Amino acid sequence: GAGVSQSPSNKVTEKGKDVELRCDPISGHTALYWYRQSLGQGLEFLIYFQGNSAPDKSGLPSDRFSAERTGGSVSTLTIQRTQQEDSAVYLCASSLDRAWDGYTFGSGTRLTVV
Amino acid sequence: DAKTTQPPSMDCAEGRAANLPCNHSTISGNEYVYWYRQIHSQGPQYIIHGLKNNETNEMASLIITEDRKSSTLILPHATLRDTAVYYCIVRPHGSSNTGKLIFGQGTTLQVKP
Numbered sequence: 384g385a386g387v388s389q390s391p392s393n394k395v396t397e398k399g400k401d402v403e404l405r406c407d408p409i410s411g412h413t414a415l416y417w418y419r420q421s422l423g424q425g426l427e428f429l430i431y432f433q434g435n436s437a438p439d440k441s442g443l444p445s446d447r448f449s450a451e452r453t454g455g456s457v458s459t460l461t462i463q464r465t466q467q468e469d470s471a472v473y474l475c476a477s478s479l480d481r482a483w484d485g486y487t488f489g490s491g492t493r494l495t496v497v
Numbered sequence: 498d499a500k501t502t503q504p505p506s507m508d509c510a511e512g513r514a515a516n517l518p519c520n521h522s523t524i525s526g527n528e529y530v531y532w533y534r535q536i537h538s539q540g541p542q543y544i545i546h547g548l549k550n551n552e553t554n555e556m557a558s559l560i561i562t563e564d565r566k567s568s569t570l571i572l573p574h575a576t577l578r579d580t581a582v583y584y585c586i587v588r589p590h591g592s593s594n595t596g597k598l599i600f601g602q603g604t605t606l607q608v609k610p
Contacts, residue, residue, distance in 0.1 A: 387540075416597070425584075426541065426600040439597065474540050485531060485543030486598065 385409075387489035389475050395495045396465055404460040404492045408477030415458050416478075416486065417450060419471040426474065432458065465496045500524070501585045506605045509579075515572040517604050519585030522566045528589045530561060531598065532570045534581040541584065541600075544570065575608045582606075 388407040396402050408415050417429040428442040432452045443449070447465075452458040462469055472493050476486035502520040509515040521530065531546040545552055545559045547568075552559045558571040572579055584603040 418600075425602050428597050428599060431597055442597075476540070485533070485546060486541075487543070488540030490540050 387475055387477050387487050389473075389489035389492050391492060392490065393493045393495075395497060398467060398496055399464055401461065401463045402465055402494065404462075404473050404494070406458045406460070406475030406477075406489060408456065408458070408475070409487055410456075412477035412479055412487075413455065414478045415452055416476045417458070417460050418474045418476070420474060420491075421471040429460070429473075462494075465494075467496050470494055470496045500587050500599070501601055503583075503585050503601065503604045505602065506607070508607050508609055509572075509575045511577060511608055511610050512574055515570075515575040515579065515606055515608070517570040517572075517583050517585075517606065518567065519570070520567045521585070521587050524565050524587050525589065528587045530559065530565075530568050531586045531588055532557070532559065533584045533586065533598075533600075534579075535584070535603070536578075536581040544583075575606075577608050577610065580606060580608045 387409055390405045394402055413434045415432045418426045419429055420426050430443055430450045431439040447463045450460045472491040474488055474491045476488040478486045500523060529546050529548050532544040533541040534544055535541045544556050545554055547559045547561055549561055549565055561568045582603040582605050584600050586598050588598055
């Protein structure tokens with residue numbers, strides 16, 4: 384596609400429920416990243432996928448968070464037993480292998496836990 | 498640990514050049530300087546990056562000091578649509594590059610009519 388696509392654009396969920404957020408990267412981009420941005424805050428790195436290498440999960444805040452990338456393309460970020468502090472905009476980005484031209488970000492999924 | 502220091506906010510008159518400074522005094526030899534911006538309610542947008550030479554593209558110019566401890570992003574003719582948070586990031590390139598961009602708090606640029 385022309386850009387990084389994320390779905391849904393907005394998600395409201397009840398505390399304790401599980402949610403799945405989807406990211407479709409730009410075709411041909413081998414690297415994929417998840418960030419989150421709480422209201423009024425900067426971007427917080429969550430996880431990074433690069434080709435067939437083991438993902439860098441160093442930014443995941445707890446074991447309730449997990450992500451997978453199937454077939455080297457689409458990625459899903461799963462949050463189990465959501466808490467109110469999980470409310471944020473979750474941003475996905477993709478890049479070419481060496482990222483010389485930088486990341487391309489999607490528009491994000493706004494998650495609200497009530 | 499963003500490794501960069503930026504002023505929290507700046508104003509610029511529409512049509513004038515916006516010069517956004519960034520200090521990265523602990524930058525390593527294999528680290529590039531990247532600039533991104535984030536317009537309200539959108540994802541960040543890549544602007545430009547460089548190692549030690551000045552760089553220019555259709556969006557902006559990047560001036561890096563000779564000692565590489567600071568840089569300036571220049572928007573030559575700022576418009577109201579350039580109002581955004583501007584992030585300066587240092588990031589290594591190399592065989593062990595993990596790909597992570599670590600964002601700091603950035604500079605909020607307000608372009609005024």
